[in-house]
Amino acid sequence: MTTTDRAPVPPSTPPAGPDRGSWPRGRHRPGRHRPGRARVAGVDAARGLAVLGMIVAHVAVAAGSSWLVQAVNGRAAVLFAVLGGVSLALMAAPVLAAPSARNRVWLRRRIAVRGLLLVVLGLLLAEVSSGPMVILVVYGVLCWLLLPVLFAPARALAVAAAVGAVAGPLLSWVLRARFGSPADADGRTVLGATVHLSDLTSPAGLVHALDTVLLSGAYPVLTWMPFLLLGMAVGRLDLRTAGTRLVAGGAAGAVLGYGGSWLALDVLGGRDALLASVAPVADRLGVPAELALQLLGGSALGTVATTTPAWLLAATPHSGSPFDVVGAAGVAVAVLGLCLLTARYGGRLLAPLTATGALALTLYAGHIALLASLGGWPQTAPWAATALVAVLAVASAWAWRGLAGRGPLEALVHSVSVRAAGSPPTVGDRGSDRAPMPGGATPREAGDMDSTTPGRAADTIGYRGSSGPERGEAR
Template sequence: MTQILSPAEAPPTPRSLPRIVGVDIARGLAVLGMIAVHTTSAEQIGEFAHFALSGRASILFAVLAGVSLTLTTGGTRPPERLGAARRSIAARALALFVLGLVLTQLGSPALVILTTYAVLFLIALPLLRLSWQRLALAAAVAAVAGPLLSFAIRSRMTSPDVAGESARFEMLTSIDGVRHLGSVILLEGTYPVLTWVPFLLAGMAIGRWGLRRERVGAVLVALGSTLAVLGLGGSWVALNLFGGKDALVAFLDKSMPGEGVQMLSFMLRSSGPGVVGTDPWQWMLTSTPHSGTVFEVVGSGGIAIAVLGLSLLAAGIAPRLLTPLAALGSMPLTIYAGHIVVLVLVLRSESFTYSWALPVSFLVVPLVFATMWRRYLGRGPLEWALNKIGAGAARLGSRPAVS
């Protein structure tokens, strides 16, 4: 007697599927963008560049996570039986959650996003059968309803002592801690699930729609650009033409008379803690990174979709030139976790002094490492481990076959 999976039940593995180079390129850009935010400041790379990368690189990664979920569960046609695939995804989510807690425990200045990704994967499990049309509709509804529901719930809660927290091991040591952990993950953290679900759903819709279609890159660029204009442009209109900015300036002037205009200008050029304040309600008209408003979700989500489209176009124009970026994008977990560990070690070194060598090294070394590892060893080490965990979980519950 041996334990096997039927062909319909066996989840496809990344090695058995032809890779879409454009997706790897986009994923590589997302990882490099997050590294750049973690190792530089606005003064070093320019205020606009830092503002453009903050939040949006991680959103691109979340969209691509949704794409990957659908690509590895049948692409445009999900298999009839998804039990094994769901067990595999759930096991990987648990591993990501634990890894996220471990990386946070190291004390890195970089806020770790893996716990949010893990919960998003679990949320996706019952949605894997949905068509791209239903996934797109769900993403659209969540993009509006998620931020509004978050705002409504938080309006009735006491303001947190710390804004933009990350999940930590010590939150699991008491009932109150677990409640706080749930609030951080779902509502109040830097990457609150309630306002990040639309990004995953959008990626899943794109994956189900199909990335091997003719002119898919151009379509995604057009769609993403339209959403970016609607989100970011809509925020500008609401703030400047419908009194949103005046209301916020008046509110800020109450605490610092005469400084409201300057304070608001600074805040609109800065990254938020994950969600906006609930008083006054006009904070919901902003679209700054990590603000969690409808305008930010739509606008930044649109930017992510457009970048994916551009990456698909670039892959068709200069695939060899972009090989290092695609190699990095094929092992994002290894590079992401690795850069956090190394960053902690560097910053704890007594001989550390900041120079441009830090961000340059953190951007160049991963490209070289990924290129060489991919060429000679294949799958990244953490990707390999996660694949083993998922494959083991997929075999659980499989029916025995007579040998």
């Protein structure tokens, strides 16, 4: 949610010999042409779609039965998470090319600080949110938890994601069935909990916050870790040519997740077990069991019910069941692949969308503040409110990106994390050579590590673009 990603393009002519010295620093000016580099606009375009999907899910709540709201519900957040993993992989790429201990420590320190900033921002946004469940606290914690595997091989990351997609939801169900879920003062189960500042003021609140982040909240680590692991594995690919494979692989994952849930529920009898589990509720409400199942199954806010293991067979959006995790992850990968293909053959048409994705963190915080200021209007005119917020988001991002480049919150996170991480290390085990980048390009072609302005730390996530109004910075 906080990155602008770029990938190196192999140079048409052999690169010049490596420059000697420390990790290069600098920032490219807008419109400055640099041969041999191409912006991976598809990554930002996918993030832009996630921003718009998030706006629909949060603003058009009153139109929850609409097919559009149903389509983006839960999946927009999963797309953000997968793209977050892609960004972490791109951050690690230069260090993987120059895998000295000093380089690794510097990057881990920088990502840890970024995670802390996201946690702080998430806590602040949770205090002003009028309804949206803020994910940033969990996202920051995931940044910390992924530091040990930041430089793991792509295959290991993919295997870990696949295992976690099944084992995480199962372990979550077992632990919640054994120890219960958080309850309010009246003893009612709390659904979709997020961490608030008040949770940090007492030992009981800290325990609640830990349970919310790791197990029972709206975005529990146990079921969200696989999305970032998958994104990290995808980010190890050559994104300039991986679009078709990602579309095919993502489609297969979506079919496996959603098709597998249909098979388990409607062919193998899982729905009968669910109907039996909701029968007491249906009797109390005086409604058919099917309607009770629809009401209860559609209210998943991060976790599935523990009344019967059959809930793990459903693929309800944002439920965290194995089928939901696999299906939503497949959709996210397929969307990324489609955006990469579209950007490859018609990238200029995506300019407003890529600008929106480049300012995702700023727009995320901004739309939460704006939604709180709109009061009850979105409830009475959901689509008018959604259109207003979406148009404001795209227009402001496009204008800001052309005039100033990096978004205000993106600039803050970048600046603080780079400064807190200390002086950038030297590149290469001998502290001299610039590191080659994936795909055969050198850092001069990759651009993120090119030296232009002394005193400014280099971006190490993504790679600078070739021309046009876009800034060549990573978020």
